[in-house]
Amino acid sequence: MASATRPATETRSISPLIQRSAWKALKTHFDSIREVHLRELFAKDPSRGERMTVDGAGLFLDYSKNRITGDTVKLLLQLAEELGLAARIEAMFRGEKINVTEKRAVLHIALRAPKGSSIVVDGANVVPEVHAVLDKMEAFADRVRSGEWKGHTGKRIRNIINIGIGGSDLGPVMAYEALRHYSDRSLTFRFVSNVDGTDFAEAVQDLDPAETLFIISSKTFTTLETMTNAHSARDWSLAGLGGDEKSVAKHFVAVSTNSSEVAKFGIDTANMFEFWDWVGGRYSMDSAIGLSTMVAVGPENFRAMLDGFHQMDEHFRTAPFERNLPVLIGLLGIWYNNFFGAHTVAVLPYEQYLKRFPAYLQQLTMESNGKHVTLDGAHVDYATGPIYWGEPGTNGQHSFYQLIHQGTNLIPCDFIAFTETLNELGRHHDMLIANVFAQTEALAFGKTAEQVKSEGTPDWLVPHRVFEGNRPSNTILADRLTPQTLGKLVALYEHSVFTQGTIWQINSFDQWGVELGKALAQRIIPELENAVEPALKHDSSTNNLIRRYRQRRQKP
Numbered sequence: 001m002a003s004a005t006r007p008a009t010e011t012r013s014i015s016p017l018i019q020r021s022a023w024k025a026l027k028t029h030f031d032s033i034r035e036v037h038l039r040e041l042f043a044k045d046p047s048r049g050e051r052m053t054v055d056g057a058g059l060f061l062d063y064s065k066n067r068i069t070g071d072t073v074k075l076l077l078q079l080a081e082e083l084g085l086a087a088r089i090e091a092m093f094r095g096e097k098i099n100v101t102e103k104r105a106v107l108h109i110a111l112r113a114p115k116g117s118s119i120v121v122d123g124a125n126v127v128p129e130v131h132a133v134l135d136k137m138e139a140f141a142d143r144v145r146s147g148e149w150k151g152h153t154g155k156r157i158r159n160i161i162n163i164g165i166g167g168s169d170l171g172p173v174m175a176y177e178a179l180r181h182y183s184d185r186s187l188t189f190r191f192v193s194n195v196d197g198t199d200f201a202e203a204v205q206d207l208d209p210a211e212t213l214f215i216i217s218s219k220t221f222t223t224l225e226t227m228t229n230a231h232s233a234r235d236w237s238l239a240g241l242g243g244d245e246k247s248v249a250k251h252f253v254a255v256s257t258n259s260s261e262v263a264k265f266g267i268d269t270a271n272m273f274e275f276w277d278w279v280g281g282r283y284s285m286d287s288a289i290g291l292s293t294m295v296a297v298g299p300e301n302f303r304a305m306l307d308g309f310h311q312m313d314e315h316f317r318t319a320p321f322e323r324n325l326p327v328l329i330g331l332l333g334i335w336y337n338n339f340f341g342a343h344t345v346a347v348l349p350y351e352q353y354l355k356r357f358p359a360y361l362q363q364l365t366m367e368s369n370g371k372h373v374t375l376d377g378a379h380v381d382y383a384t385g386p387i388y389w390g391e392p393g394t395n396g397q398h399s400f401y402q403l404i405h406q407g408t409n410l411i412p413c414d415f416i417a418f419t420e421t422l423n424e425l426g427r428h429h430d431m432l433i434a435n436v437f438a439q440t441e442a443l444a445f446g447k448t449a450e451q452v453k454s455e456g457t458p459d460w461l462v463p464h465r466v467f468e469g470n471r472p473s474n475t476i477l478a479d480r481l482t483p484q485t486l487g488k489l490v491a492l493y494e495h496s497v498f499t500q501g502t503i504w505q506i507n508s509f510d511q512w513g514v515e516l517g518k519a520l521a522q523r524i525i526p527e528l529e530n531a532v533e534p535a536l537k538h539d540s541s542t543n544n545l546i547r548r549y550r551q552r553r554q555k556p
């Protein structure tokens with residue numbers, strides 16, 4: 001919980017961001033470069049396409065199609081230095097309580113620390129605990145996958161349903177979809193998050209309770225949506241298994257930090273997989289929250305994913321900033337957000353298995369950096385986290401890309417692609433990748449009126465067919481979507497969020513806006529459900545909506 005007194009942090013002595021010399025230098029530099037076209041930048045510096053690239057932890061980044069010069073990069077790196085990025089990274093890795101509003105360490109990096117390493121929080125090395133939970137998860141996953149774990153009636157488990165929301169859902173869903181190729185196809189996986197009963201009803205409508213195991217994933221084990229769904233799951237399971245309370249132990253396991261609430265629900269705490277308050281929800285897919293992932297793809301693949309995360313952690317911690325992928329991506333984001341005034345970033349994975357990756361990144365980026373005050377509570381006088389959105393390619397090309405190409409908003413894009421496909425099928429993959437390269441080229445260079453005219457376009461149509469270009473993009477290329485690559489990709493964005501949060505001097509690790517949502521509905525629920533007309537004390541709009549709902553609602 002937040003303390004009423006302000007925490008003492010070294011950041012209080014830091015002067016406001018926009019008064020820093022690197023910021024001012026960037027502003028001056030921006031004024032000189034804002035109108036320069038990527039066509040000109042490439043014409044003047046034909047080798048930038050080879051030079052402005054970085055290989056890091058096995059991921060390749062081409063950042064040459066950004067509206068930058070070597071000077072821009074130098075100034076952005078200077079900004080990172082002035083804001084003490086290196087020291088902040090070390091503080092995170094050392095387990096310092098950098099989540100100052102909740103007085104917590106921020107140690108998702110410990111979740112993938114190799115056995116034998118040491119990260120100390122409150123005097124204790126947490127790495128052995130992490131590995132003990134991983135071993136417990138592994139034993140459980142093996143039992144379910146082999147059929148040794150039986151349901152109440154003796155049937156083997158064939159369906160696994162993760163119930164959770166936010167950080168306890170988006171990571172597991174994204175990872176399951178991303179790694180489906182590696183999953184055990186004899187098992188069915190579903191994910192229930194929404195308190196809308198349709199989510200649960202549709203997830204179980206064709207399943208046999210005797211073959212269905214629920215993983216209730218909730219850090220707090222008090223979240224309204226998750227607990228409502230968990231109780232409905234319990235009712236559904238019990239109804240299908242003859243009402244024997246003993247069946248709960250065979251059909252429910254929990255992932256939580258709250259053992260007393262887990263026990264209250266009726267789950268044997270021997271079947272509880274623990275994690276810790278130093279893991280934020282949106283940073284938890286590689287903790288026990290990833291139990292469904294491990295059951296789906298097996299312990300070996302899960303550990304390979306952790307290794308991928310760790311490789312990117314090491315890259316982030318040790319690579320010089322000018323060759324550091326998360327740092328460069330983070331700083332380029334600052335460049336567009338704060339200097340060009342771009343409000344959004346499009347994430348465009350050209351890989352069907354990454355179809356939930358943009359949704360996952362939305363939480364990671366926007367919950368982390370959607371903040372309006374600095375670490376010491378001062379209102380920011382600059383923009384913080386932009387809006388992230390996206391869809392897998394090539395689908396987006398047939399809808400919203402129009403606006404990216406010819407609209408009036410500047411939308412920097414991250415294209416993500418793989419040189420190998422997991423499903424070789426005729427010429428599909430070459431076509432897919434041709435689209436990635438063609439899009440980044442078209443966005444950068446566009447099509448001039450002269451080019452359009454030379455194609456025989458009538459004069460009146462020319463303006464409509466002109467592409468201004470100068471739309472920036474990053475291209476991230478990896479060899480193949482493996483569990484390890486997925487870990488690297490997620491860690492890449494985790495650390496780029498960290499880089500940006502450091503520059504903006506905000507706390508990327510609390511989420512008071514989410515906490516508010518958890519409390520708000522509680523007051524209205526009884527007003528909707530009371531048999532007696534309640535005395536309403538909201539504004540006239542809310543009062544009226546509640547009354548209308550009560551009048552029109554036809555209870556079953």
Ligand code: G6Q
Nearest residue numbers: 166167168218219220223281282
């Ligand atoms: C993540 C957020 C939030 C959280 C959910 C679920 O960083 O805190 O999305 O993960 O609200 O919370 P529980 O896991 O406690 O149910």
